[in-house]
Amino acid sequence: MTGSTSVPVRRIPGHLWAAVRIGAGAAPGVLAGYVLVTVAAGVAPVAAAAVLRTVIDGLAAGRGIAALTVPAVLLACLGLILGVVPAVRGHLYGRMLRAVGVRAMDRLYQAMSRIVGIGVMESPEFRDRLRMAQQSGRSGPGQLVDDTLGAVESAIMLSGFVGVLAALNPWLALLALAAAGPALAAQMWLNRRNARMLWRISGRARREAHYAELLTSLSAAKELRMLGLGELFRGRMLREMTAGNREQARQDGRELAVRSLLAAVSAIVAGGGLIWAIHQAAAGRLSIGDISLLVAAVGGVQSAGSGLVDRFASAHENALLFDHYRTLVDAEPDLPVPPHPLPAGPLQRGIELRDVWFRYGPDKPWVLQGVDLTIPHGSTIALVGLNGAGKSTLVKLLCRFYDPTRGSVTWDGRDLRELDPAEVRDRIGVVFQDFMAYEFSAAENIGVGDLSAMDDRERLEAAAGRAGIHQALAALPNGYDTMLTNAWYDDADRENDETGVLLSGGQWQRVALARAFLRDRRDLLILDEPTAGLDPEAEYELHRGLRRHREGRTSVLISHRLGTIRDADEIVVLADGVVRERGSHDELMAADAGYARLFRMQADGYAAAE
Numbered sequence: 001m002t003g004s005t006s007v008p009v010r011r012i013p014g015h016l017w018a019a020v021r022i023g024a025g026a027a028p029g030v031l032a033g034y035v036l037v038t039v040a041a042g043v044a045p046v047a048a049a050a051v052l053r054t055v056i057d058g059l060a061a062g063r064g065i066a067a068l069t070v071p072a073v074l075l076a077c078l079g080l081i082l083g084v085v086p087a088v089r090g091h092l093y094g095r096m097l098r099a100v101g102v103r104a105m106d107r108l109y110q111a112m113s114r115i116v117g118i119g120v121m122e123s124p125e126f127r128d129r130l131r132m133a134q135q136s137g138r139s140g141p142g143q144l145v146d147d148t149l150g151a152v153e154s155a156i157m158l159s160g161f162v163g164v165l166a167a168l169n170p171w172l173a174l175l176a177l178a179a180a181g182p183a184l185a186a187q188m189w190l191n192r193r194n195a196r197m198l199w200r201i202s203g204r205a206r207r208e209a210h211y212a213e214l215l216t217s218l219s220a221a222k223e224l225r226m227l228g229l230g231e232l233f234r235g236r237m238l239r240e241m242t243a244g245n246r247e248q249a250r251q252d253g254r255e256l257a258v259r260s261l262l263a264a265v266s267a268i269v270a271g272g273g274l275i276w277a278i279h280q281a282a283a284g285r286l287s288i289g290d291i292s293l294l295v296a297a298v299g300g301v302q303s304a305g306s307g308l309v310d311r312f313a314s315a316h317e318n319a320l321l322f323d324h325y326r327t328l329v330d331a332e333p334d335l336p337v338p339p340h341p342l343p344a345g346p347l348q349r350g351i352e353l354r355d356v357w358f359r360y361g362p363d364k365p366w367v368l369q370g371v372d373l374t375i376p377h378g379s380t381i382a383l384v385g386l387n388g389a390g391k392s393t394l395v396k397l398l399c400r401f402y403d404p405t406r407g408s409v410t411w412d413g414r415d416l417r418e419l420d421p422a423e424v425r426d427r428i429g430v431v432f433q434d435f436m437a438y439e440f441s442a443a444e445n446i447g448v449g450d451l452s453a454m455d456d457r458e459r460l461e462a463a464a465g466r467a468g469i470h471q472a473l474a475a476l477p478n479g480y481d482t483m484l485t486n487a488w489y490d491d492a493d494r495e496n497d498e499t500g501v502l503l504s505g506g507q508w509q510r511v512a513l514a515r516a517f518l519r520d521r522r523d524l525l526i527l528d529e530p531t532a533g534l535d536p537e538a539e540y541e542l543h544r545g546l547r548r549h550r551e552g553r554t555s556v557l558i559s560h561r562l563g564t565i566r567d568a569d570e571i572v573v574l575a576d577g578v579v580r581e582r583g584s585h586d587e588l589m590a591a592d593a594g595y596a597r598l599f600r601m602q603a604d605g606y607a608a609a610e
């Protein structure tokens with residue numbers, strides 16, 4: 001994905017067409033009605049002006065009421081149409097906007113769920129683009145459809161009134177058209193600058209939102225108060241906001257100058273036309289009806305012309321933002337997935353990392369520098385290493401959130417890149433170091449571990465039991481249906497302030513473990529610091545349970561508390577991006593290297609505390 005500050009004009013019709021197609025798919029009936037109303041809104045003013053001339057000329061010529069009844073009724077009908085159209089149009093617009101918004105957002109989030117890895121989501125450019133796509137995706141396509149039809153309406157009206165002017169004086173018509181050209185060009189220039197400005201300040205907008213979120217978020221509230229960070233964050237938020245506003249004000253100034261100039265040109269054309277018409281009428285070359293038609297036509301050309309420019313401007317601007325939406329929706333896959341992936345199948349031999357090199361980006365330092373590691377089926381491998389050694393990174397490669405920069409990860413000899421990532425992930429149960437605490441009920445918080453068990457209370461309770469959290473959840477005000485948040489409640493709980501409950505850090509960790517236990521029939525279990533927040537008794541109990549659970553299963557365990565992993569089949573020490581030591585606890589202690597030193601350090605710490 002490359003940085004985008006403007007969109008070639010040739011891409012704009014494609015965007016308009018894409019938006020109309022979304023509209024036609026989302027609400028075909030509403031769109032058809034909208035087209036009809038648009039055509040009526042474009043034709044009616046021209047027809048009304050022409051009929052009015054007939055009526056005025058008829059009156060001036062002293063024609064009787066009988067001759068004028070039909071044009072009068074026609075005029076009344078056109079007036080009715082002109083009166084009703086805005087309300088109908090507003091109604092249809094609202095319906096179309098909502099229908100198109102749902103479909104467009106659905107497509108955007110479908111595209112997001114097609115993203116296989118997480119690397120692309122970490123790029124600031126992606127985050128900016130996503131924010132703009134979310135902004136434009138909700139109402140952008142609907143507005144584009146509205147702009148397109150609005151432009152059609154203005155074009156119908158403009159061509160009608162230009163035709164009228166041409167019939168009265170071709171020079172006037174030419175002059176009116178000539179004034180529209182520079183207006184369009186100027187507007188496009190303004191739009192491009194506006195889109196560039198929006199892209200430029202998008203980082204500011206993101207930072208502003210981040211500080212605003214920090215100022216009000218529950219998770220930041222403790223540190224914010226203790227460390228007195230409110231003033232700092234508010235200042236930074238305001239700084240970003242003010243800088244963004246300054247850019248916006250410069251653009252507003254440009255817009256004011258250009259638009260005033262265009263309005264002046266248009267008024268001069270209109271005034272000139274009127275002076276000419278009055279002279280012609282005084283000389284008897286134009287009738288009173290002609291004058292009324294000319295006044296209507298000059299006004300009509302002005303309003304249709306500026307309507308066309310406005311619509312074009314709005315369409316151009318929306319298309320520029322919609323470009324971010326389409327770039328994301330039509331993006332190539334972030335990680336290559338073969339069209340016909342091989343089946344991963346149940347793990348039989350094991351997982352192997354061969355000479356794996358990895359860094360998070362070409363400009364980032366190497367995290368892994370040639371890791372060779374075998375995780376045989378049925379064995380437990382413990383990963384050990386200092387902070388930042390690359391343990392969690394290795395886990396992310398096992399889940400194929402990233403591809404190795406060099407080397408390969410294989411599942412029973414088949415490269416993960418040849419397999420369907422969804423199938424591989426379905427065969428893995430994992431508790432991440434930074435697991436999610438969903439603002440859902442307790443049952444759902446465990447159930448998301450295996451959607452097929454979401455409504456199976458027995459399985460949920462069994463998993464919670466194994467994680468040692470069943471009793472605590474059962475004792476909540478609404479048992480497993482209690483919301484684990486005080487931010488919002490289920491509809492049924494709305495009246496009851498008692499039902500939103502907050503868990504402690506350790507309790508949350510148990511819920512996350514229960515989520516993984518729900519996936520206990522998986523081929524590989526990965527636990528990244530699963531007991532870091534537990535009290536010693538709970539940790540002991542849990543590791544005993546885990547040992548039982550791991551028997552005969554393939555697991556990868558990460559823990560800084562070396563006592564909890566000493567019975568792993570193999571302990572692998574990562575350092576400087578490579579496997580520095582490997583072996584059983586006894587072997588590594590006998591080798592008396594880094595692991596033994598760390599183990600003794602921890603053991604001495606406990607002994608000293610006694």
Ligand SMILES: Nc1ncnc2c1ncn2[C@@H]1O[C@H](COP(=O)(O)OP(=O)(O)OP(=O)(O)O)[C@@H](O)[C@H]1O
Pocket residue numbers: 122360364367385386387388389390391392393394433
């Ligand atoms: N998403 C990321 N983008 C860029 N760098 C990252 C990212 N995640 C981790 N890193 C870097 O990769 C290195 C390894 O991080 P990793 O989280 O794998 O270490 P770890 O061994 O799990 O550490 P810990 O024991 O602290 O959990 C660190 O230097 C970290 O800064």
